[in-house]
Amino acid sequence: MDKPSLPSGTRDFGPEVMMRRKFIIGIIEETFKRFGFLPLETPAVENLKTLQGKYGDEGDQLLFKILNNGDFLAKADENLLHQRDSKSLTSQISDRGLRYDLTVPLARFVVMNRDKIHFPFKRYQIQTVWRADRPQKGRYREFWQCDADILGSQSISNEADLLQIYDNAFATLGLKVNIRFNHRGILDAFEPWLEGATNHDRFMQLIDKADKIGFEGVLNEITNEAIPNGAEAWTLLHNINNLSSNEEKLTALQNASNIQHEALLKGISEIKHLLSLLNNLPASNTMTLDVTLARGLSYYTGMVMEVVPADDRIPEDFRIGSIGGGGRYDNLTGVFGLKDVTGVGISFGLDRIYDLMDAAAIFPTESMQSTVVLFCCMDENALSSAFGMAKNLRDAGISTEVYPGAVKLKKQLDYANNKSIQWACILGEQEIADGTVSVKNLISGEQKTCPQNQILQQISQ
Amino acid sequence: MDKPSLPSGTRDFGPEVMMRRKFIIGIIEETFKRFGFLPLETPAVENLKTLQGKYGDEGDQLLFKILNNGDFLAKADENLLHQRDSKSLTSQISDRGLRYDLTVPLARFVVMNRDKIHFPFKRYQIQTVWRADRPQKGRYREFWQCDADILGSQSISNEADLLQIYDNAFATLGLKVNIRFNHRGILDAFEPWLEGATNHDRFMQLIDKADKIGFEGVLNEITNEAIPNGAEAWTLLHNINNLSSNEEKLTALQNASNIQHEALLKGISEIKHLLSLLNNLPASNTMTLDVTLARGLSYYTGMVMEVVPADDRIPEDFRIGSIGGGGRYDNLTGVFGLKDVTGVGISFGLDRIYDLMDAAAIFPTESMQSTVVLFCCMDENALSSAFGMAKNLRDAGISTEVYPGAVKLKKQLDYANNKSIQWACILGEQEIADGTVSVKNLISGEQKTCPQNQILQQISQ
Numbered sequence: 001m002d003k004p005s006l007p008s009g010t011r012d013f014g015p016e017v018m019m020r021r022k023f024i025i026g027i028i029e030e031t032f033k034r035f036g037f038l039p040l041e042t043p044a045v046e047n048l049k050t051l052q053g054k055y056g057d058e059g060d061q062l063l064f065k066i067l068n069n070g071d072f073l074a075k076a077d078e079n080l081l082h083q084r085d086s087k088s089l090t091s092q093i094s095d096r097g098l099r100y101d102l103t104v105p106l107a108r109f110v111v112m113n114r115d116k117i118h119f120p121f122k123r124y125q126i127q128t129v130w131r132a133d134r135p136q137k138g139r140y141r142e143f144w145q146c147d148a149d150i151l152g153s154q155s156i157s158n159e160a161d162l163l164q165i166y167d168n169a170f171a172t173l174g175l176k177v178n179i180r181f182n183h184r185g186i187l188d189a190f191e192p193w194l195e196g197a198t199n200h201d202r203f204m205q206l207i208d209k210a211d212k213i214g215f216e217g218v219l220n221e222i223t224n225e226a227i228p229n230g231a232e233a234w235t236l237l238h239n240i241n242n243l244s245s246n247e248e249k250l251t252a253l254q255n256a257s258n259i260q261h262e263a264l265l266k267g268i269s270e271i272k273h274l275l276s277l278l279n280n281l282p283a284s285n286t287m288t289l290d291v292t293l294a295r296g297l298s299y300y301t302g303m304v305m306e307v308v309p310a311d312d313r314i315p316e317d318f319r320i321g322s323i324g325g326g327g328r329y330d331n332l333t334g335v336f337g338l339k340d341v342t343g344v345g346i347s348f349g350l351d352r353i354y355d356l357m358d359a360a361a362i363f364p365t366e367s368m369q370s371t372v373v374l375f376c377c378m379d380e381n382a383l384s385s386a387f388g389m390a391k392n393l394r395d396a397g398i399s400t401e402v403y404p405g406a407v408k409l410k411k412q413l414d415y416a417n418n419k420s421i422q423w424a425c426i427l428g429e430q431e432i433a434d435g436t437v438s439v440k441n442l443i444s445g446e447q448k449t450c451p452q453n454q455i456l457q458q459i460s461q
Numbered sequence: 462m463d464k465p466s467l468p469s470g471t472r473d474f475g476p477e478v479m480m481r482r483k484f485i486i487g488i489i490e491e492t493f494k495r496f497g498f499l500p501l502e503t504p505a506v507e508n509l510k511t512l513q514g515k516y517g518d519e520g521d522q523l524l525f526k527i528l529n530n531g532d533f534l535a536k537a538d539e540n541l542l543h544q545r546d547s548k549s550l551t552s553q554i555s556d557r558g559l560r561y562d563l564t565v566p567l568a569r570f571v572v573m574n575r576d577k578i579h580f581p582f583k584r585y586q587i588q589t590v591w592r593a594d595r596p597q598k599g600r601y602r603e604f605w606q607c608d609a610d611i612l613g614s615q616s617i618s619n620e621a622d623l624l625q626i627y628d629n630a631f632a633t634l635g636l637k638v639n640i641r642f643n644h645r646g647i648l649d650a651f652e653p654w655l656e657g658a659t660n661h662d663r664f665m666q667l668i669d670k671a672d673k674i675g676f677e678g679v680l681n682e683i684t685n686e687a688i689p690n691g692a693e694a695w696t697l698l699h700n701i702n703n704l705s706s707n708e709e710k711l712t713a714l715q716n717a718s719n720i721q722h723e724a725l726l727k728g729i730s731e732i733k734h735l736l737s738l739l740n741n742l743p744a745s746n747t748m749t750l751d752v753t754l755a756r757g758l759s760y761y762t763g764m765v766m767e768v769v770p771a772d773d774r775i776p777e778d779f780r781i782g783s784i785g786g787g788g789r790y791d792n793l794t795g796v797f798g799l800k801d802v803t804g805v806g807i808s809f810g811l812d813r814i815y816d817l818m819d820a821a822a823i824f825p826t827e828s829m830q831s832t833v834v835l836f837c838c839m840d841e842n843a844l845s846s847a848f849g850m851a852k853n854l855r856d857a858g859i860s861t862e863v864y865p866g867a868v869k870l871k872k873q874l875d876y877a878n879n880k881s882i883q884w885a886c887i888l889g890e891q892e893i894a895d896g897t898v899s900v901k902n903l904i905s906g907e908q909k910t911c912p913q914n915q916i917l918q919q920i921s922q
Contacts, residue, residue, distance in 0.1 A: 004511050004569045004797050006504060007557050012570050014577075015499035015584065022500065034855045036832040036862035036880070038476035039483065043603050044505060044559075044589060045468050045525070064506070067526040067555055069593040073545040081542050084534040094528050096468050098505075108465045109473050116475075118879040120865055123476065128505060132530040142504050155865035157844055164852070277848050336465050371497040383618055387738050391625070394495045401497035404581055404616035418579040419497070 009133070009141030016368065021354060023367035024173060025126060028146055028348050031169040032124040035161050037148050040123040042105035044130075048097045054104045054335060062131045064098040064141075065090060098130040102147045103332070103345075110151060111336040119152030126350075138320075138355065149345030151332065156270050159303045159328065160277040162346045163287055166307050166324060171284035174362050175353070176311040177323070178286050181274070182293035182304050184327075185267025189259040195228040203227050207234060207292050211321065229258070237292050246275060246289045253291070270303060285310075295325050302328030305346060313360035320356060323349040373423045373459065375402040376412040382427040389425065389437070389452055396456055416442055423459050470594070470602030477829065482815060484828035485634060486587060489607055489809050492630040493585040496622055498609050501584040503566035505591075509558045515565045515796060523592045525559040525602075526551060559591040563608045564793070564806075571612060572797040580613030587811075599781075599816060610806030612793065617731050620764045620789065621738040623807045624748055627768050627785060632745035635823050636814070637772040638784070639747050642735070643754035643765050645788075646728025650720040656689040664688050668695060668753050672782065690719070698753050707736060707750045714752070731764060746771075756786050763789030766807060774821035781817060784810040834884045834920065836863040837873040843888040850886065850898070850913055857917055877903055884920050 006012065013021060029039075045066065052060055072093045073081070080089045099105060102125045110117060126146045135141055148165065150158045163179060170177045191200040202225065210218050215238050222230040236259075240252045250268055253259070271289060278287065295304040307324035326346030333341045357363055373393055375386040386402045393400040401421075403412045409426070416424055426438040431449065439458040440447040450458050467473065474482060490500075506527065513521055533554045534542070541550045560566060563586045571578060587607045596602055609626065611619045624640060631638045652661040663686065671679050676699050683691040697720075701713045711729055714720070732750060739748065756765040768785035787807030794802045818824055834854055836847040847863045854861040862882075864873045870887070877885055887899040892910065900919045901908040911919050 004572055005508060006573075007506050007508055010504035010506055012504070012573075013500075013502040014570075014574065015501060018500035018502055033831065034858075034860050036835075036860060038831055038880075039474075039479035040476060041474040041479055043467060043471035043473070045471055045591065045603055047466060047468050050465050061530075064530070065528040066559075067528050067551065069522075069525070071545075071547045073547040073550065076545065081545070084532075084537065084542075086532045086534040089534065090528065098527075109475075111465055112467075112473075113475065118876065120876070122862075130506065142506055150865070153865040157848075157863060157865045160848065161863070161865075168855075277845050280845065280849060281852055370494070370499055374497075384738050384741065387618075387621065388741060391742055394629075397495075399495050399497060401583075402618060402622070404611070404614040404618045404622075415579065415581070419499075 007141070009135035009139075011140065011142070015370075017354075019370065020358070020363050020367050021350070023363065024350065024353055024357070025146070027172045028169050028350075029124070029126065031165050031172065032148050034168070035122075035148075035165055037122045037124040040106070040109065040125045041127060042099070042102075042109055042125070044099050044128065045096050046099055046105065046108070048091070048095060050108050051097050051100055051104060055100055059100060062133055063100055064130045064132055065094040066096040066098070068093055068095055099127070100131060101129055102127060102145045103149075104335075106147075106149060106151075107333045107336055110341065111333050111338045114338060120158075121151045122148070123151075124148040138352065140351065144350040146348040146350050147345055149343050151341055151343040154342055156273045156303070157277060158344050159270075159305070160274055162326065162344065163274075163278065163305060164281070164283075166305070166346065167283045167285050167287070169348070170307070173353070173357065174364065175309065175357060175360075176285065177307050178288060178310045180288050180290040180293050180306045180308065181271075182290050183267030183271055184294075184300055184302060184304060185263035185265075185270070186253060186291055187294060189261035189264035189267070190233055192261065193229050193233060193258045199227050199230070203230055203233065204294050206230075207237065208294055210292060233258075240291050246271075246287075249289050249291060274303070295327055299329055300327035301330040303344065304328075309356055311356075311360055311362070313362055314356060315359055318356070318359045320352055323352045323356065368420060371399045371401050371419055371421045373398060373400045373425055373455075374412070374416045374419075374421045375400070375425045375427065376409060376416075377403065377406045378409065378426070378428040379432060380406045382406070382432050385432075385452065386425070386427055389455060392453075393455065398456075398459075413442070425455060468602070470596035470600075472601065472603070476831075478815075480831065481819070481824050481828050482811070484824065485811065485814055485818070486607070488633045489630050489811075490585070490587065492626050492633065493609050495629070496583075496609075496626055498583045498585040501567070501570065501586045502588060503560070503563075503570055503586070505560050505589065506557050507560055507566060507569075509552070509556060511569050512558050512561055512565060516561055520561065523594055524561055525591045525593055526555040527557040527559070529554055529556055560588070561592060562590055563588060563606045564610075565796075567608075567610060567612075568794045568797055571802065572794050572799045575799060581619075582612045583609070584612075585609040599813065601812065605811040607809040607811050608806055610804050612802055612804040615803055617734045617764070618738060619805050620731075620766070621735055623787060623805065624735075624739065624766060625742070625744075627766070627807065628744045628746050628748070630809070631768070634814070634818065635825065636770065636818060636821070637746065638768050639749060639771045641749050641751035641754050641767045641769065642732075643751055644728030644732055645755075645761055645763060645765060646724035646726075646731070647714060647752055648755055650722035650725035650728070651694050653722065654690050654694060654719045660688050660691070664691055664694065665755050667691075668698070669755055671753060694719075701752050707732075707748075710750050710752060735764070756788055760790055761788035762791040764805065765789075770817055772817075772821055772823070774823055775817060776820055779817070779820045781813055784813045784817065786810075829881060832860045832862050832880055832882045834859060834861040834886055834916075835873070835877045835880075835882045836861070836886045836888065837870060837877075838864065838867045839870065839887070839889040840893060841867045843867070843893050846893075846913065847886070847888055850916060853914075854916065859917075859920075874903070886916060 076092045129145050130142050166179050194200045194203055206218050206221050222234050240249050243249050304327035306322045308322050328344040330342050332343045375390055377383050377386050390400045390402050424440045431437050436449050437452050438449045537553045590606050591603050627640050655661045655664055667679055667682050683695055701710050704710050765788035767783045769783050789805040791803050793804045836851055838844050838847050851861045851863050885901045892898050897910050898913050899910045
C-alpha cells in the first residue's frame with residue numbers, strides 16, 4: 001500500500017499549530033469587529049467566468065480548474081483533442097475554478113446583492129485561496145487571506161480606521177511593527193517631470209526594489225536606463241523620506257518645484273486630513289509617511305499602506321517583507337458592470353505573521369492552553385464520580401477531561417504532560433474510600449487532598 | 462457583460478447569515494474545547510489516491526477533480542482521447558480532488574503523523590467538504606462538516622463524553638433535541654434468527670425506513686419480502702422501543718430468547734457501563750436507547766448515536782431528519798496500512814441546525830449583535846474628537862464606529878438602524894461648542910446630553 005501524502009504546496013495544521021493560528025485569527029477578527037466590520041464568506045468554488053481575465057495572463061495560468069463532472073469529453077472539439085491543445089480545451093471541460101483571492105469574490109457579491117447592501121458596507125473575510133504557483137519556502141498553493149474593506153465611502157476617516165486596526169491588532173498580538181503609508185497622488189505627480197507614463201512606470205518598478213538593493217542600487221539602475229530626471233527624482237524622494245516627521249515631509253513636498261501637480265495637492269490634502277484624525281490618538285506602533293511606497297502599479301488610486309515587522313526578538317537572519325498592506329481603489333466592481341463603487345481595504349499576511357511570531361518565540365502560553373484539569377481514576381468504578389466532578393468544573397467554564405479508563409497513573413500523567421494540562425485530580429483507592437480527591441499541580445508538583453466538592457477552590461488559589 | 466453568478470449548489474454567506482453561523486459554530490467549538498478536544502485542519506485539496514476507493518463507487522463519482530496544471534494533455538493516452546473515454550482519461554489529466562469528508566483526511570493525518578501523536582488523540586475539525594451531488598433543498602455541493610473524534614481508546618467513557626457534548630451544545634444553542642443511542646451488537650445478534658447475513662442486511666435496510674413509513678409500513682415490506690422471522694424480529698424491536706425506560710429495554714433484550722448471542726451481551730454490557738456514567742449527571746435533553754437505530758450498515762462496530770430535533774417552536778411542516786450522528790469504528794486507518802486504531806466520533810449537521818433554528822426563530826438577538834455605538838458628526842471638524850471618544854469605547858471592549866464623514870443625520874441614523882446599532886453619539890454644532898455629546902438610545906428613543914468623557918457611564922446604565 002502506498003504511503004499517503006499531501007499534494008505539493010498544501011499543509012496539515014495539527015493541534016499545536018492550529019491553536020496558535022486561531023490565536024492570531026481571533027485577535028484580528030476581534031479587532032475588525034471592534035471597528036464595526038461584519039463577516040462575509042463566499043464559496044471556494046467559483047465559475048471560471050467570474051475568475052478569468054481578472055488577474056492578468058499569469059493569474060489565469062495559476063487558477064486551479066475543476067474538471068466538469070460526468071462525461072466531460074462528450075462535447076469536446078475533435079480537432080482540439082486530436083491536437084492535444086490543452087489550453088483551448090480547458091474551457092470545454094472545465095466550468096469552475098478555485099477562489100484565487102478575496103477581492104474578486106467581494107466584487108461579485110456586491111454586484112449580485114447591490115439592492116440589499118446598505119453602504120458604506122464594511123466587511124471582513126478570512127478564507128482560503130488557491131494558486132498553482134511553484135511552492136517554495138513561505139509560499140503555498142493553498143493559503144489564507146484575511147481582508148477588511150469599506151465600500152461606498154470616500155471619506156479619509158476610513159483610511160484612519162484601517163491604520164488604527166493595524167496598530168491595535170499588532171499591539172494585541174504583541175508584535176512590534178512599522179506602519180507606512182503614502183498617497184498615489186504623490187507618485188503620480190512625478191509623471192510630467194519624468195517625461196511621460198512609460199518612464200514613470202519604469203521608475204516605479206525600479207524604486208519598488210529599494211527594500212532589496214538600497215538607495216544606491218536603485219540610483220545606479222535609474223542612471224543606467226537614463227530615465228529623464230530619474231536620478232534627481234529618486235534623490236528627492238529619498239531625501240524627503242529621511243526627514244524626521246510626517247509634517248516636515250509634507251512641507252518638503254509642497255516646496256518641491258518640479259512636481260507641482262493637481263494629484264500632489266490632493267495627496268497632501270488627504271494625508272493632512274488623515275493625520276488630523278490620528279495625531280491625537282495614542283498608538284503602539286510608528287505610523288510613517290513613506291513617499292516611495294507604491295504597493296503595485298495599476299490597482300490603487302489613493303492612499304496606500306503597508307506593515308513591516310520591527311521587533312527586536314525576530315532573529316537577524318529571518319528576512320521577511322511586508323506582513324500587511326492595502327489601499328484605496330476607485331472601481332472595484334466595474335469589471336462586473338457596476339460603476340463608481342469606491343473602496344478602501346487592508347489585508348493581513350496570516351502565514352507570514354505566524355512564521356514571524358514563531359521565529360521570535362512570542363506566542364503567549366495562553367495561546368497553547370487547552371485542557372486545564374485531568375481526572376485520573378485508579379479504579380473503573382471511580383469514573384462515575386469523576387464524571388460528576390468534571391461536569392461541575394466544565395459548568396464553571398474550565399476545560400476538563402476524565403482520562404478514558406483506569407490505566408496506570410504514569411500513563412495518565414504522561415497524557416497530561418503531553419497536553420500541557422496544569423492540574424491532575426487523582427482518585428485512588430484511599431480517596432475513593434474517603435470521598436476525597438488529590439489535586440496535583442503538575443507545574444509545581446504540589447499535591448493536596450481535599451473534599452470532592454472543593455476542587456474549584458483548590459485550583460483557583 | 463454577463464451578470465455574474467454562483468455555481469449551482471454553492472452559497473454566499475452575507476453578514477447576517479454569517480453572524481448566526483458563527484454563533485452556532487462558536488458554541489459547538491467551545492463545547493468541544495471544554496471536553497479537551499483540540500483543533501485540526503487538513504487541506505481542501507487532497508491527492509485523488511487518498512480519496513478514491515474510500516467512499517464506494519458512488520462516492521468516487523461525486524468527487525470534484527482538479528485539472529492538472531500546464532499541458533495536461535501531453536501524456537494522455539491517444540486511444541482514450543480518440544474514444545472520448547472520459548472516465549478512463551480522468552486519472553491521466555487529474556491528480557488531485559476536493560475533500561469529500563473529514564474522516565478520510567483524519568485517517569491520512571494520523572497515519573502520516575503516527576510517531577508524533579499521543580493517544581488517546583482527541584481532535585475536532587470544522588471545515589468545508591465538496592460533493593458533486595444533484596443540488597436540492599437543503600443539499601449543497603459545498604457544505605460544512607463539524608466532527609469530533611477520539612482515537613486510540615476503547616473506553617466507553619469516550620461515548621459518554623460525546624453524548625454529554627451533544628446535550629451541552631444543544632442546550633447552549635437553545636434547541637431542544639432527543640438524543641438516541643444503540644449498540645451494533647444488539648442488531649448483529651439478530652443475524653442467526655434472520656437466517657444469515659443477506660436477510661439481515663435487507664432487514665436493516667427496511668427498518669431504517671421506519672422514520673418515514675412507520676412501523677406498519679416496515680412490517681408490510683418485511684412480510685412481502687418474506688424475510689425469515691423478519692416480522693417477529695421487527696415486532697420485538699418495536700415493542701422493546703415502546704418500553705418507558707432504558708433499563709426496562711435492556712431487561713427485555715436480556716430476556717428475548719431468539720437473539721441470545723455474544724454480540725448482544727457485549728452490547729448490553731457496554732450500554733450498562735455508559736448509563737452508569739451518565740445516570741447521575743443532570744441532562745437538558747432526553748437520552749434514549751433506540752434498539753432500531755443503525756446509522757448505516759458497514760462503518761460502525763459498537764455504539765451508535767443520533768440527534769433528532771424535538772423543539773415545539775419548529776413549524777409542523779418543517780420536516781428534517783437527524784441533525785447529528787456518530788458511533789464507534791474499529792479500523793479507521795486500516796485503509797492506509799495502519800491497523801487496530803479504534804475510534805469513536807460524532808458529527809454536527811451545521812446547515813440543518815442553522816435551518817431549524819432559523820425556521821423556529823430561536824436565534825438570540827445577541828447572535829446578531831455587531832456595532833454597539835455609532836458616532837454621528839454634523840461637522841467634519843468634529844471627526845477628530847469622535848475618533849478619540851471611539852478609541853476609549855473600543856479600549857473598553859465596545860464595538861464602535863465613527864460614521865465616515867459629516868453627512869446628513871438622517872442618513873447616519875439609517876445606517877445605524879440597518880446595522881441594529883443601539884446607541885448614537887451625536888456631535889452637532891451645540892455639542893461641539895459645549896464640549897458635550899448627545900447620547901441617543903436608538904431602541905427607546907431616549908436622548909441625553911453629557912460630557913464627552915461620560916459616554917461609557919451613559920450607555921452602561
